[in-house]
Amino acid sequence: xxxxxxxxxxxxxxxxxxxxxxxxxxxxxxxxxxxxxxxxxxxxxxxxxxxxxxxxxxxxxxxxxxxxxxxxxxxxxxxxxxxxxxxxxxxxxxxxxxxxxxxxxxxxxxxxxxxxxxxxxxxxxxxxxxxxxxxxxxxxxxxxxxxxxxxxxxxxxxxxxxxxxxxxxxxxxxxxxxxxxxxxxxxxxxxxxxxxxxxxxxxxxxxxxxxxxxxxxxxxxxxxxxxxxxxxxxxxxxxxxxxxxxxxxxxxxxxxxxxxxxxxxxxxxxxxxxxxxxxxxxxxxxxxxxxxxxxxxxxxxxxxxxxxxxxxxxxxxxxxxxxxxxxxxxxxxxxxxxxxxxxxxxxxxxxxxxxxxxxxxxxxxxxxxxxxxxxxxxxxxxxxxxxxxxxxxxxxxxxxxxxxxxxxxxxxxxxxxxxxxxxxxxxxxxxxxxxxxxxxxxxxxxxxxxxxxxxxxxxxxxxxxxxxxxxxxxxxxxxxxxxxxxxxxxxxxxxxxxxxxxxxxxxxxxxxxxxxxxxxxxxxxxxxxxxxxxxxxxxxxxxxxxxxxxxxxxxxxxxxxxxxxxxxxxxx
Numbered sequence: 001x002x003x004x005x006x007x008x009x010x011x012x013x014x015x016x017x018x019x020x021x022x023x024x025x026x027x028x029x030x031x032x033x034x035x036x037x038x039x040x041x042x043x044x045x046x047x048x049x050x051x052x053x054x055x056x057x058x059x060x061x062x063x064x065x066x067x068x069x070x071x072x073x074x075x076x077x078x079x080x081x082x083x084x085x086x087x088x089x090x091x092x093x094x095x096x097x098x099x100x101x102x103x104x105x106x107x108x109x110x111x112x113x114x115x116x117x118x119x120x121x122x123x124x125x126x127x128x129x130x131x132x133x134x135x136x137x138x139x140x141x142x143x144x145x146x147x148x149x150x151x152x153x154x155x156x157x158x159x160x161x162x163x164x165x166x167x168x169x170x171x172x173x174x175x176x177x178x179x180x181x182x183x184x185x186x187x188x189x190x191x192x193x194x195x196x197x198x199x200x201x202x203x204x205x206x207x208x209x210x211x212x213x214x215x216x217x218x219x220x221x222x223x224x225x226x227x228x229x230x231x232x233x234x235x236x237x238x239x240x241x242x243x244x245x246x247x248x249x250x251x252x253x254x255x256x257x258x259x260x261x262x263x264x265x266x267x268x269x270x271x272x273x274x275x276x277x278x279x280x281x282x283x284x285x286x287x288x289x290x291x292x293x294x295x296x297x298x299x300x301x302x303x304x305x306x307x308x309x310x311x312x313x314x315x316x317x318x319x320x321x322x323x324x325x326x327x328x329x330x331x332x333x334x335x336x337x338x339x340x341x342x343x344x345x346x347x348x349x350x351x352x353x354x355x356x357x358x359x360x361x362x363x364x365x366x367x368x369x370x371x372x373x374x375x376x377x378x379x380x381x382x383x384x385x386x387x388x389x390x391x392x393x394x395x396x397x398x399x400x401x402x403x404x405x406x407x408x409x410x411x412x413x414x415x416x417x418x419x420x421x422x423x424x425x426x427x428x429x430x431x432x433x434x435x436x437x438x439x440x441x442x443x444x445x446x447x448x449x450x451x452x453x454x455x456x457x458x459x460x461x462x463x464x465x466x467x468x469x470x471x472x473x474x475x476x477x478x479x480x481x482x483x484x485x486x487x488x489x490x491x492x493x494x495x496x497x498x499x500x501x502x503x504x505x506x507x508x509x510x511x512x513x514x515x516x517x518x519x520x521x522x523x524x525x526x527x528x529x530x531x532x533x534x535x536x537x538x539x540x541x542x543x544x545x546x547x548x549x550x551x552x553x554x555x556x557x558x559x560x561x562x563x564x565x566x567x568x569x570x571x572x
Contacts, residue, residue: 041439043403044304046318046371047155047192048293048349052325053133055342055379056395056420058332059106060120061087062412063099069415073383076332078103085338089510090408092536093487097411105282105343109350109398111561114487114509116480117357117402119471122410123394123423127460129377131391133326136376140426141192143450145460153192154430155182155317156202157449158440160195162316178261179313183303185296185320192319202319203258205299261313268307272298274359277351283333284344288324293352296320301359304369312365316438322348325375329386340387349373353400361402367476370401370437372429378420381413394420397429403437405470406483427454428466437472490557490564497569498545504529505540508559515558516541518568521551529555545570 061078062069070077079086080101087101088110094100100120102110112118126139128146139146143154159181166172173179182193182202193202276294297320306312324345332340353371360366378395394413413420431454434440446453454466473479487509493502508514516530526548529541543555550572556565 042314042368043438044316044318044369045433045438046300046320046369048353048371048373049319049321050325050345050349050373050375051137051321051323052327052375053131053136053377053379053391054325054345054373054375054395055327055331055389057379057381057413058342058389059103059346060122060396061101061103062415063087063089063101064096065412065415072381072415073389075385075387076337076383076389078338083338085336089536091487091509093509094408098408100408100412103343103346104338105280105347106350108354110510112350112354112357112400113406114484114561116406116483117400117404119399119404119406120408121397121399121424121429121469121471122408123413123421124397124426124429125377125394125420125422125424126426127422129393129422131377131393133376138191140374140376141190143427143430151198152194152196153190154427154449156193156195156200158434158438159193159201159316161444161448162440173257173261177314178257179265179315180258180262181315182317183300183315183319185318190319193317202317262303265303265306265311265313266299268311269302269305270307272301272359273362274355276355276359277348280344280347282343282347283336283339285330285341288341288344291348291352293320293322293348294355297352297356298359301356301363301365304360304365305363309364327379327388328384328390329388331388334387337387357400357402366402370399370403370433370472372400372433373398374426380418381415381420382418392419394422397426399433399471401472402480403472403476405473405479407470409469409471424469425454425460425466427452428469429471431455432469432471436474439474484562488559488562488564490566492566493543493555493568496567497571499571500546501542501544502568503540503542504555505538506557507538508534508536508562510536512559514539515556517556518543519554519556519565521553523554526553534559 057069057073058076058078063080066080070080078101085104088104088107089101090099090110090113092099109118126145129136130146139148141153142148142150143157144150163177163181166177172181180203184190184193184202184204186204189200189202189204193200195201276298277291278294279291280289300318300320303315304312322345324341327342330340331342332338356371357366360369374397375395378392379389380392383389410423427450431445431450434445434449435442435455440449442455445455446457455468456465458465487507489507491505493504495502504516506514506516511533513532514530514534515528517525518527518529520526529543545553545568548570550570553568553570554565555568556563
C-alpha cells in the first residue's frame with residue numbers, strides 16, 4: 001500500500017492516524033518557536049488530567065483533623081483504624097498540621113513517596129472558583145483567572161517561547177526537530193496547547209488499543225515523492241481559499257511525516273520489562289475496573305525510549321487523561337467506603353504511576369520526566385446522602401518523578417466550612433515547575449506565559465507576595481537519598497563485635513509491616529527477629545548470639561520499599 005493512498009483514507013477535517021497504538025490527529029500551530037536541540041534541556045513534563053473534579057479529602061486524608069473529617073462524611077470516610085482496609089499514614093516526620101494519610105488503594109503512591117519521588121500540594125485552586133466543569137477546565141488550561149477568556153493555553157504559550165522563531169507548519173518537522181512539540185492523549189485538541197491566535201501546538205492520540213492495527217497498515221509504506229493531486233491554481237494563491245487549501249494540503253503532508261517518525265520510534269523501542277496494572281482488584285462499578293491510564297503511560301515511555309540514548313522523541317509536554325471523578329453518587333460502595341468508583345480511580349493512578357516510574361528507570365529515562373496532576377476543582381467537605389460528594393473548590397495536586405522536591409506542601413485543610421480553602425493558586429504550581437523543572441526564564445514565565453508574577457509578585461487578595469514553592473529540583477543530585485535517610489534508618493548494632501547480646505535499632509516513618517532477620521555469611525535466614533506491624537518512630541530489639549559460633553553474620557531490615565543489611569561479628 002502506498003503511503004499517499006493510506007493518508008487519503010483519513011478524514012481531512014481531523015487528519016487522524018495512529019501511533020504506538022494510537023490514532024493521532026494533527027492540528028496546526030502558527031509560529032512555534034526554537035528548534036528542539038536548541039532547547040536548554042531534554043526534560044519532559046506530563047500533565048495528568050483527572051477529569052470530573054477529584055475528591056481530595058478521600059485521596060489525601062487529614063490525620064490531625066480526622067474526627068471532623070469523619071463527622072462530615074461518615075458514610076464515605078476511609079477508616080483510620082480497626083479495619084483490614086484503612087488509611088495509610090504517609091509520614092510521621094511531618095509537622096502535626098501537615099500530617100496526612102492515603103486511601104488504602106494508594107499503597108503504590110506511599111511507595112513512591114517513601115522513595116522520594118512524590119510531593120503533594122494542598123489546597124490548589126484559583127480565586128472565585130465556581131465549581132463549573134467546563135469553565136474550570138478552560139481556566140486551568142488557559143492559565144488565567146476566573147474573569148479571563150484567553151484564546152491560548154499556558155503550555156501553548158510556553159512552547160511558543162521555547163521554540164521561537166521557527167514557524168509551524170512551514171518549518172516543521174525538520175532534521176533538528178522531527179517530533180511533535182506536544183502530544184495529547186484522547187481525541188481532543190485542548191485549549192492548554194493553543195498558542196496565541198487560537199492555533200494548537202499539539203497532536204492528539206486516541207484509542208491506545210488500536211496501535212497494532214496501524215502498525216500493520218503502515219508496513220511497506222512507500223513515498224511517491226510527488227503529490228498526485230497537484231497544487232491549487234496559482235490564481236488562488238493570494239486568496240483566502242487558496243491559502244486555506246494550501247494549508248490543508250501542507251498539513252496532510254506533515255501528518256504523514258509525523259506518522260512515519262512516531263511509528264519508527266515506536267518500532268525501534270523495546271517493549272516494557274515492567275508489569276503495568278490492568279484492572280482494579282476489588283469491588284467497583286464495571287466501567288471503573290479497567291486501568292485506562294496504563295496504555296497511555298506505556299506508550300509515552302516507549303516513545304521517549306526509542307531504542308537508545310537520543311533516539312526517542314523530543315516532545316516536551318504530554319497530556320494524559322483519566323475520567324470518572326464526578327462522583328455525586330455512589331462514590332463508594334455502600335457496604336465498604338474503601339471500595340468503589342473513587343477507590344478504583346485512586347488505585348489506577350497510584351499503581352500506573354509506580355509502574356511508569358519503574359519503566360522509566362529501567363529505560364534510563366527517570367531523570368528526564370516529571371508528572372503533575374490537574375483537576376478542574378475539588379469536592380465539598382461534607383458528603384451528600386447518595387454516598388457521594390458535590391462540586392467544591394480547592395484540592396490537592398500530586399507531582400511524581402525523580403526530579404521532585406519530595407514532601408507535603410501546605411497544611412491540612414480547615415474542615416469547619418463548606419469548601420477546601422485555596423492555599424496556592426494553580427498558576428503558582430505551574431510557574432514553579434516551569435522555572436525549576438523545565439528551566440524557563442522567569443521573565444518569560446511572568447510576561448509571556450502567565451502574564452503575572454506568580455513566583456514572587458503580589459497576591460491577588462493583597463495578603464503579601466507569592467513565595468517560591470519547593471516542588472522540583474533544577475539539579476537532580478542526592479535529594480531523594482537525603483529524604484530517605486531522614487525517614488528510614490537501620491543502625492549499626494551495639495556492641496559489635498558481640499559475644500552474648502547485641503541491640504539493633506531502626507527507624508521507620510509510618511506504621512507499616514516490618515521484617516528483621518538474622519542471616520549467616522551465606523545469606524541463609526537463621527532467625528526472624530521481627531515480623532509484623534510496627535508503629536512509626538524509633539525501635540530496638542535485643543538479640544542473643546550466645547548460640548552462634550564465632551564468625552561473620554548479617555541482619556536485614558525490610559519495610560515497604562526500604563531494605564538495608566548490616567554486618568554483625570560474633571566472637572568467643
